[in-house]
Amino acid sequence: MCPAIQPPNGTRDLYPIEAARRRFITEAWRRVSINHGFEEIDGPTFEHLELYTVKSGEGIVSELFSFRREGGEKDFALRPEFTPTLARMYAARAGSLPKPTKWFTCGPFFRAERPQRGRLREFLQWNCDVIGGASTHDLVQADAEAIACCVELLRELGLTPADVRVKIGHREIITAILWSAGLSRARTQEALQLLDRRPKIEKGEFHKQSILLGLDPDRFDELTAQVQSVCGRELEARVNPETHIHLPNGESDVTVPIEILDDFKRHLDAAGVSNWCQFDLSIARGLAYYTGMVFEVIVDGERAVAGGGRYDNLIELFGGPSTPAVGFGMGDVVLSLVLQDKGLMPTDAELLEIAGQRPDVFVISNGTPEADAKLGSVVAELRRSTGRQSHGLHVRRSYKATRNVGKLLREASDIRARFAVILESGTEATIKNLETGEQDQARTPVASLGEQIRRRRGN
């Protein structure tokens, strides 16, 4: 034996129970997105390196796992996110895809960062995207649909508005305010990234950085508060239904279109998720490609559970037709932590049940030579499908040497089998329901065991 090789930094070995926990999450992702009309797609787990550098610049390379084949000339990178792949896939078939196209995917992603709480180097991420839309109304509806789908997942897993907050911001509005507060158009991106970092830095530091960018931080906060007080108000609480807020900006005014926001809120209301959401202009998101609505799902003390927004220029950037899109991503790492902390992760036994991994039958021999000889074929027979209408049963047997029926029933009980079948001879068996403890008085012919078990299971 060579010295034990450990799993790479920031990766996880998943033993059966952990794999079941992961499935619990991925199946919820899949179920919710399908119910919301998204279709599952998938792409390669590695791409040409340039797919990522084109959008984000060379600086991103240090955050990627990239590689070149021995003797090869092309650089590849394990995917750190799905959006470029999505944009590439959409661009390739844009002409023949429905409008809008609603896609989701869940799979592994890789980032070469130091692992810490809520962040690993390999993780699962769920992405939902709505691509396309002709009118402003379409886009607003798509924004709300993305958020609604994300919220339904949280609800499905047992979280409540008391546990999580969906904070919604808007790039157009916040940039309008930035410009009004003296920022030049050219520094917009830097300013947005500064805003994204703001909660983590000192007040004075933010002030200093703002001045460096040519932004008046006090004026900015003043204007933000003004706009926030109008935008953040509930629909019914509006005294005067303002439709625009005008911000002075040197030569021309900048306009914040409140009626679009109201439309958006009506959609969130209709989707029944507005009590999860709050409008919060401090949400900026660090990513360069967001163009409109942005949002984050926040839990106290943790990193963002999910985040996303509107990216109307990206499909075009990847060679497709100019197409607006909105989407979000949710990782399994923070989500798992939140579920564990809130006591919402099912118990081991519940996971078996949910995952459909409880054995239907545990087959035991009574120790006679005829029963011993028959056991293998009974197991095989029960496992076999009897046609399209009825799948094979989940059947297990003991691998222990003991013939002690009590110990074997204990084993059956430990693995949470639904029924025990005790072979009494080569031709007959006794069925015991392990949930109720009821055991048949009459014996069942071996040939009809499958039918009996299926009937009692209810399928």
Add this chain to the structure above:
RNA sequence: GUGUCUGUAGCUCAGUUGGUUAGAGCACGAGGUUGUGAUCCUCGGGGUCGCGGGUUCGAGUCCCGUCAGACACCCCA
């Protein structure tokens, strides 16, 4: 890439001011008793104490280095 803390069995942990062949519970396995799931009794496998070096007659224990993990910074898709 930087900093802080932590490394003893699969898991949770004992292990005296440095002193024989490193322990317990759980888990796992074998056997025994009871043809029925709680049990009970006996036995067993499993650790170069993260790894390497140093101090010492002697290191799980002290020192240095290194690796790994957790947490924070950087960055956030």
